[in-house]
Amino acid sequence: MEYEGNYGLNMIQVTTPFLPPKEEFNKYVDQIWEKNWQTNNGPLLNELELRLKAFLGLEHFLFVSNGTLALQLAIKALNLKGEIITTPFSFIATTSSIVWEGCKPVFADIDPDSFNIDPEKIEALITPNTCAILATHVYGNPCDIEAIEIIAKKHNLKVIFDAAHCFGVKYKERSVLEYGDISTISFHATKLFHTTEGGGIITTSPELTYRLSKLRNFGFLTAESFDGLGINGKNSEFHAAMGLCNLKYADEILEQRKNQYLHYHSQLTNLNVSYHKITTGTDYNYSYYPILFKSEEDMLKAKSLLETNWIYPRRYFYPSLSGLDYVEKQATPVSDDISRRILCLPLYHMLSIEEQDFICRILLRSQNN
Numbered sequence: 001m002e003y004e005g006n007y008g009l010n011m012i013q014v015t016t017p018f019l020p021p022k023e024e025f026n027k028y029v030d031q032i033w034e035k036n037w038q039t040n041n042g043p044l045l046n047e048l049e050l051r052l053k054a055f056l057g058l059e060h061f062l063f064v065s066n067g068t069l070a071l072q073l074a075i076k077a078l079n080l081k082g083e084i085i086t087t088p089f090s091f092i093a094t095t096s097s098i099v100w101e102g103c104k105p106v107f108a109d110i111d112p113d114s115f116n117i118d119p120e121k122i123e124a125l126i127t128p129n130t131c132a133i134l135a136t137h138v139y140g141n142p143c144d145i146e147a148i149e150i151i152a153k154k155h156n157l158k159v160i161f162d163a164a165h166c167f168g169v170k171y172k173e174r175s176v177l178e179y180g181d182i183s184t185i186s187f188h189a190t191k192l193f194h195t196t197e198g199g200g201i202i203t204t205s206p207e208l209t210y211r212l213s214k215l216r217n218f219g220f221l222t223a224e225s226f227d228g229l230g231i232n233g234k235n236s237e238f239h240a241a242m243g244l245c246n247l248k249y250a251d252e253i254l255e256q257r258k259n260q261y262l263h264y265h266s267q268l269t270n271l272n273v274s275y276h277k278i279t280t281g282t283d284y285n286y287s288y289y290p291i292l293f294k295s296e297e298d299m300l301k302a303k304s305l306l307e308t309n310w311i312y313p314r315r316y317f318y319p320s321l322s323g324l325d326y327v328e329k330q331a332t333p334v335s336d337d338i339s340r341r342i343l344c345l346p347l348y349h350m351l352s353i354e355e356q357d358f359i360c361r362i363l364l365r366s367q368n369n
């Protein structure tokens, strides 16, 4: 299929970062100039942490440099050593953080309906060296949290949830970020809510929060003493300012995202694909629009036709992480199969209905000849 004519529309990427009105950001920049307080737990960072706690309904929240460092700090704070059972179907940072912290990732295959780690595959992988489970709530869709917690309790394992996609998600009336020993989130520019670069760590334990706050700041206890090893995991007033500006639009973004998601759904009923199953009990954030084709060939055909029309969906997540060359080879056939057939369609705040309709027409056409 050839070029359809992009109706004068621009290139459509899988996502385009949200930008708040510049004047609103400039007001915060003025405040930064007035005080010349640019980083190190400044007033804007404190305000952002407080506002995020209120918005997301959290007891504790630490703003850090990015979502990858949040994972690394979580592994450090729980003093994990040895094997961590994790999912092969996630962004690279989930696995790389484990390896970076000197632990060994052991991959449990995923559930073919939710695309999240399959709790039934976990127990057989537990050895005397297993210390934790690190699972991703893929596309913001909660894992089988209860099943994971039962296994963890039985075998005395820690649980970390990579909740990078989970801004605004609730599970059983409570923020999904408050499950597990620690949850982490990313505020990278491509995420639903962002601070350009940034991330967060959430735990319901005040002791762990205190430990994490020291780890984030070189291990400083006072200006002249240290309480163990630490790193620079802080974030700046400029990033906090971006977060404060964006938080004002978070409700609007969440609502719009739901409408866009449902619009795709209504337009694509005749497309021969399937969808991930949203976990029962979830207030979902509709952060991504993944579609699962019947074959990799079907997916590649649709992708290439979209690209001919200047539309760039992404293969989130491909390749399956169990095939990385720095991990021990492990068989995860479900993840391998799904990662070859999955495609995430463009979905971001400024994506118009016309653009969505255009994308849908091309997708339908990819299956009609």
Ligand SMILES: *Cc1c(COP(=O)(O)O)cnc(C)c1O
Pocket (backbone or CB within 6 Å): 066, 067, 068, 069, 090, 091, 093, 094, 136, 162, 164, 165, 185, 186, 187, 188, 198, 199
């Ligand atoms: C984005 C993402 C991360 C990493 O976050 P950064 O803020 O980019 O470091 C980790 N895990 C998942 C699942 C992600 O999507």
